Amino acid sequence: MNISRGVRAVAGAADFDLYRPAEEHEMLRESVRALAEAKIAPHAAAVDEEARFPQEALDALVANDLHAVHVPEAYGGAGADALATVIVIEEIARVCASSSLIPAVNKLGSLPVILSGGEDLKKKYLGPLAKGDAMFSYCLSEPDAGSDAAGMKTRAVRDGDHWVLNGVKRWITNAGVSEYYTVMAVTDPEKRSKGISAFVVEKGDEGVSFGAPEKKLGIKGSPTREVYLDNVRVPADRMIGGEGTGFATAMQTLDHTRITIAAQALGIAQGALDYAKGYVRERKQFGKPVGDFQGVQFMLADMAMKLEAARQLTYAAAARSERVSIGTGKGSDEQLTFFGAAAKCYASDAAMEITTDAVQLLGGYGFTRDYPVERMMRDAKITQIYEGTNQVQRIVMARNLP
Ligand SMILES: Cc1cc2nc3c(=O)[nH]c(=O)nc-3n(C[C@H](O)[C@H](O)[C@H](O)COP(=O)(O)OP(=O)(O)OC[C@H]3O[C@@H](n4cnc5c(N)ncnc54)[C@H](O)[C@@H]3O)c2cc1C
Numbered sequence: 001m002n003i004s005r006g007v008r009a010v011a012g013a014a015d016f017d018l019y020r021p022a023e024e025h026e027m028l029r030e031s032v033r034a035l036a037e038a039k040i041a042p043h044a045a046a047v048d049e050e051a052r053f054p055q056e057a058l059d060a061l062v063a064n065d066l067h068a069v070h071v072p073e074a075y076g077g078a079g080a081d082a083l084a085t086v087i088v089i090e091e092i093a094r095v096c097a098s099s100s101l102i103p104a105v106n107k108l109g110s111l112p113v114i115l116s117g118g119e120d121l122k123k124k125y126l127g128p129l130a131k132g133d134a135m136f137s138y139c140l141s142e143p144d145a146g147s148d149a150a151g152m153k154t155r156a157v158r159d160g161d162h163w164v165l166n167g168v169k170r171w172i173t174n175a176g177v178s179e180y181y182t183v184m185a186v187t188d189p190e191k192r193s194k195g196i197s198a199f200v201v202e203k204g205d206e207g208v209s210f211g212a213p214e215k216k217l218g219i220k221g222s223p224t225r226e227v228y229l230d231n232v233r234v235p236a237d238r239m240i241g242g243e244g245t246g247f248a249t250a251m252q253t254l255d256h257t258r259i260t261i262a263a264q265a266l267g268i269a270q271g272a273l274d275y276a277k278g279y280v281r282e283r284k285q286f287g288k289p290v291g292d293f294q295g296v297q298f299m300l301a302d303m304a305m306k307l308e309a310a311r312q313l314t315y316a317a318a319a320r321s322e323r324v325s326i327g328t329g330k331g332s333d334e335q336l337t338f339f340g341a342a343a344k345c346y347a348s349d350a351a352m353e354i355t356t357d358a359v360q361l362l363g364g365y366g367f368t369r370d371y372p373v374e375r376m377m378r379d380a381k382i383t384q385i386y387e388g389t390n391q392v393q394r395i396v397m398a399r400n401l402p
Contacts, residue, residue, distance in 0.1 A: 041095035047221035057099035062132030075126035093267025097379035098221030109136025116241030134179035139169035198246035218378035258344035265351035272358035317343035345393035348383035
């Protein structure tokens with residue numbers, strides 16, 4: 001099956017069952033899995049070891065229209081629904097977590113434009129993204145504003161028909177590689193979160209520069225850098241939505257994209273479980289495969305149980321995300337905020353446990369870089385931290401109990 005046609009076939013299937021992917025979604029999974037195993041998996045260990053951007057993955061994803069599947073068809077995209085997007089990210093993360101941040105962060109960076117941008121802004125920036133000519137990053141965090149993102153200091157000051165931006169954004173995924181950046185900045189310091197506005201900044205804008213790549217525990221193939229804004233003048237029509245609406249847009253975006261981090265966690269955990277399952281069949285101790293021991297079987301049963309519970313919650317969250325029509329930003333699901341946070345929190349905690357158990361099941365071999373499970377364990381950790389730590393997810397859930 002042609003993969004991009006597969007994505008299109010799924011597009012618009014908003015009436016998919018709340019908890020189970022339809023047949024088209026499963027066909028999409030098969031196609032993406034085959035592509036990921038053939039084109040992305042062979043480079044995953046080297047990408048991690050050398051901490052380099054997974055260019056092979058980007059090329060393969062662009063060639064198959066899988067780099068930004070969420071972009072609506074009206075802007076030249078594949079128009080995949082939220083569940084199809086989850087499945088794409090899950091299958092890429094199953095072989096290489098760093099590569100899965102290509103479709104995931106393209107969605108994170110561009111969703112503010114999709115949700116709140118005007119028609120001209122959408123046409124200008126979503127077209128190149130859909131074509132694979134440009135990637136999008138999301139700039140909310142700062143050195144002194146992480147969990148308390150509304151405490152940001154980056155300033156935007158009006159100057160005629162331009163805004164002038166100054167500040168430092170920290171931990172920006174795919175910074176330096178992306179052409180476009182959604183930047184949240186303070187336009188009215190008196191109003192705290194209601195005085196924050198969102199802008200599209202281009203890599204080529206004068207005054208934009210980047211810090212050195214962070215040296216990280218995991219997702220080493222995904223560049224994480226500071227973005228410096230030094231008197232960057234952007235035309236006023238690059239503001240996303242109205243003045244003072246940037247923080248609300250940033251939070252609405254996270255309601256949808258925390259589900260993609262849950263998807264990444266599911267994929268990493270599935271990769272570790274699949275590897276461990278195969279290993280325990282081959283590895284012999286006491287004259288038989290270690291998988292014959294009940295102690296090992298119970299571990300695998302728990303891993304599979306946690307993974308499936310996380311998957312069901314993530315797919316239920318994706319269905320809620322889909323009810324809020326991404327193309328128009330209209331429609332609502334009052335439980336989306338809770339479900340997005342719950343899916344991200346639960347799936348990432350499950351991924352950390354499952355990958356740690358996978359290392360355990362490989363014994364001493366699991367602790368070495370000769371086997372992929374230690375990479376998966378290191379990669380899983382970030383899913384408990386970004387797009388809000390899991391403590392923050394619990395705050396969000398507590399404030400939005402169903
Ligand atoms: C690899 C990587 C990629 C990232 N990519 C991006 C990106 O593309 N764009 C972007 O904008 N940001 C990005 N981030 C930033 C990320 O979202 C933040 O690191 C995260 O939100 C936490 O902020 P912090 O690191 O400042 O931790 P802090 O906010 O300083 O938190 C420190 C500790 O205190 C806890 N804590 C804080 N407040 C509370 C509270 N009220 N109650 C209980 N516990 C609390 C936290 O849970 C954490 O354990 C990325 C981070 C990393 C590491």
